[in-house]
Amino acid sequence: MTPLTHSQQITQNPLLGKSEVELTEWVQQQGQPAYRGKQLHEWIYQKGARSLSEISVFPKQWRAELEAVEIGRSTLHYRSPAADGTVKFLLRQTDGNIIETVGIPTEKRLTVCVSSQVGCPMACDFCATGKGGFTRNLATHEIVDQVLTVQEDFGQRVSNIVFMGMGEPLLNTDNVIKAVRCINQDIGIGQRLITLSTVGIPGYIRRLAEHHLQATLAVSLHASNQELREQLIPSAKHYPLTALLDECREYVQTTGRRVTFEYILLAGLNDRPEHAIELAKHLRGFQSHVNLIPYNPINEVDYQRPGPHRIQAFVEALKNFHIAVSVRRSRGLEADAACGQLRASQKKADG
The missing domain is CATH 1.10.150.530 (DNA polymerase; domain 1)
Structure with a gap:
């Protein structure tokens, strides 16, 4: 060699x-x-x-x-702005792979939705990224680059980071943790303003807790029982809901940080009041918060977004059990809003 x-x-x-x-x-x-x-x-x-x-x-x-030295920045492949100010970016890496990142502005913040992998191996049934398969993990510099790209494009400091883009962050734990520390110490964004999202992989939440990050852990439940969760998330077959919740309780005990549970509302499938009641019973006495996410439709599957009355009924059912709950406001709906959609549509257009 x-x-x-x-x-x-x-x-x-x-x-x-x-x-x-x-x-x-x-x-x-x-x-x-x-x-x-x-x-x-x-x-x-x-x-x-x-x-x-x-x-x-x-x-x-x-x-x-030092002409050959690489700082490690990506190349902008495509930029897709929405009327509400949200901007989606497709970034080309040095090996030709393309990833998505999103800048989400509000009156007081600029949030970056960061990808941790090229594609995703979890194959969740409702997810455009999962439909596209998995290629590789992102390196630390490829994760950090997304934050700098959005910051430069908007011309303002990024305030919040959510690892909710392409990929399963905990399957790339080492690089993700290095990126979190870099974003915190070198770019200057507080760890409490960073959220790591996972569908849950046996033992990985426990491993994350050992690093004692101040970042928020967001666990994608998306179902109130094991049978429904397996339908939506194939990997859930290897990780019973009760075991996942037990590991989350350990996380709270180890870190002193509450867990956010993400729950995508799919019309007629997991959005009925009885689902809310079932979910509430799992979470009673848990230091947690439920983040409800009305579904952003994608072309590959027939799931639909529930109406506002159905969403509010779910919220009220959780509140009746004293469960902390909020509803995520959807942004960029006209710009291939679901994660992985823009990348998939551009692949077809380029191809």
């Missing part, structure tokens, strides 16, 4: 995702003074440099020597 050249080794180890300490060590390895590490950190995370040639405070000769 032919060994990699120095420039090839550098290219395969992008600078994005590294801390100021790591960047300082790197510049010193290149024979530069330590203070250039702080400069490099500022240009990557605050000024959005996409190549070292842009960093004007560096000597021209050194910049020329």
Whole structure:
């Protein structure tokens, strides 16, 4: 096997995702003074440099020597704005794979919906990403890049992060945790403003708890009983609902952080008052919050979004059992709103 050249080794180890300490060590390895590490950190995370040639405070000769060094930024493949200000981005990675990320503005915040994988292996029946299959995990720098991309496009600081884009974050735990720490320490977004979403994989929530992050854990239940959950989430066959909830209770005890339970409302399937009552009985005495998500329809399946009266009846049924509940307002409905839809439609258009 032919060994990699120095420039090839550098290219395969992008600078994005590294801390100021790591960047300082790197510049010193290149024979530069330590203070250039702080400069490099500022240009990557605050000024959005996409190549070292842009960093004007560096000597021209050194910049020329480092022409092959990759900071690790993606290329914008497609941008899809919606009337409500939401913007979906398709980002091309260096290997040609395309991922989705979303910027969601409100009057007081800018939230980024981040992907953690190219595709998703969980194959949830209602999910456009799951219908497209799984390719690979995203590296730390590919996750962090999504936040910087949205921040630059909107011209304002990102305030909140939700790992609710393409992929199952806990199947990419190591890179996701590194990305959370980078987003927190290097970009400057508080961990309490970051949410990690999972459908639940045996043992992985327990593993996450050991890191004692201050981020919010959001568990995608989407059903009030095991039979219905298996219909919607194939992987649930290997993880009984009662076992999942037991692991969530352990998470609360270990971290002191409450768990958010996400529940997609599908008209006529899981949105009846009896489902709400069944769900409430599971969650009584639980330090938790239920986030109801009216379904965004996709072409691949016939599920429908329930009407406002059906949604409100579900909310009231939960409140009667003193369950904390909110309804997520859908954004960008006219712009391939469901995660994975824009990527799928663009694949067809490109193809």
